[in-house]
Amino acid sequence: MGRKFVVGGNWKMNGDKKQVTDIIETLKKGPLDPNVEVVIGVPAIYLAYVQSIVPPSIEVAAQNCWKVAKGAFTGEISPAMIKDIGSNWVILGHSERRTIFGEKDDLVAEKVAHALENGLKVIACIGETLEEREAGKTEEVVFRQTQALVPAIGSNWGNVVLAYEPVWAIGTGKTATPQQAQDVHASLRSWLAKNVSADVAASVRIQYGGSVTAANAKELAACADIDGFLVGGASLKPEFVDIVNATK
Numbered sequence: 001m002g003r004k005f006v007v008g009g010n011w012k013m014n015g016d017k018k019q020v021t022d023i024i025e026t027l028k029k030g031p032l033d034p035n036v037e038v039v040i041g042v043p044a045i046y047l048a049y050v051q052s053i054v055p056p057s058i059e060v061a062a063q064n065c066w067k068v069a070k071g072a073f074t075g076e077i078s079p080a081m082i083k084d085i086g087s088n089w090v091i092l093g094h095s096e097r098r099t100i101f102g103e104k105d106d107l108v109a110e111k112v113a114h115a116l117e118n119g120l121k122v123i124a125c126i127g128e129t130l131e132e133r134e135a136g137k138t139e140e141v142v143f144r145q146t147q148a149l150v151p152a153i154g155s156n157w158g159n160v161v162l163a164y165e166p167v168w169a170i171g172t173g174k175t176a177t178p179q180q181a182q183d184v185h186a187s188l189r190s191w192l193a194k195n196v197s198a199d200v201a202a203s204v205r206i207q208y209g210g211s212v213t214a215a216n217a218k219e220l221a222a223c224a225d226i227d228g229f230l231v232g233g234a235s236l237k238p239e240f241v242d243i244v245n246a247t248k
C-alpha cells in the first residue's frame with residue numbers, strides 16, 4: 001500500500017483568536033486534496049478552540065506534551081488532556097524544543113512513548129544543525145535521534161510520522177534541495193530496514209520540513225521518499241492550501 005501524503009502545519013507560537021479563525025476559514029474553503037492527510041499544530045491555549053471549529057477532514061496536533069498523565073508539572077500539558085479535548089496528534093522533538101528548551105534524545109523518547117501509550121499519533125522530529133552537516137555528520141545525527149525513538153515506539157510505528165527537518169533550513173528561507181532532502185530520507189529508510197524492519201521502512205511516512213513554500217513544494221513532493229511536509233511560517237498563510245495540494 002502506498003504511503004498517504006501527510007502535510008503538517010506547525011503554527012509555533014503564532015496567532016491570536018482572529019488569525020487562527022481566519023486560517024481555519026481559509027482551509028475550509030481550500031479546496032484541499034482529499035487524498036492528503038492534514039494536521040495543524042496549534043499553540044496549546046488555542047487547541048480546544050481550533051478543535052471546535054475545524055472540519056473533520058483536518059486533524060489538530062499539540063506542539064508538545066509532557067511524559068506523564070498528570071501531576072505537579074506547572075505549565076505542561078499531558079497526552080490525556082490533548083485527547084480529552086478531542087485532538088489526536090502531538091508534535092514531539094522539534095528542533096526548537098531541542099535547542100531552546102534543551103530537550104535531549106532520551107526525554108524526547110520518553111515523551112514519544114507516553115504519547116503513543118495514551119493513543120496519540122506522533123510527528124517525531126529529527127534533523128542536523130549546519131555545523132553537523134558541514135562536519136559530514138548528518139547521517140550520524142539523524143540515525144542517533146531515530147535510534148533513541150525505536151524502543152519508545154515499539155510496535156506503534158503505524159501511529160508515527162517522522163519529520164526530517166534540517167535545523168539550518170528552518171525559518172531561514174534556505175530550503176534543502178530536493179536532492180539533499182531525498183538523500184537523507186532514503187538513508188533513513190535504509191537505516192530503518194536494517195535496524196527496525198523492512199515493513200516499517202516501507203510504510204513509515206517521512207515528512208520534510210524547513211522553509212517549505214508553495215514555490216518549492218511541488219519539486220520536493222515529487223521525490224520518492226518525501227511523504228509530506230512539516231510547514232512552519234507558510235502554514236500561517238493562504239499558500240498552505242497549495243502546499244497541501246502539491247502532489248496534484
Ligand SMILES: O=C[C@H](O)COP(=O)(O)O
Pocket residue numbers: 010094165169170171172173209210211212230231232233234
Ligand atoms: O515545524 C516546522 C519547521 O520548523 C519549519 O519551519 P519553516 O517552514 O518556518 O522553516
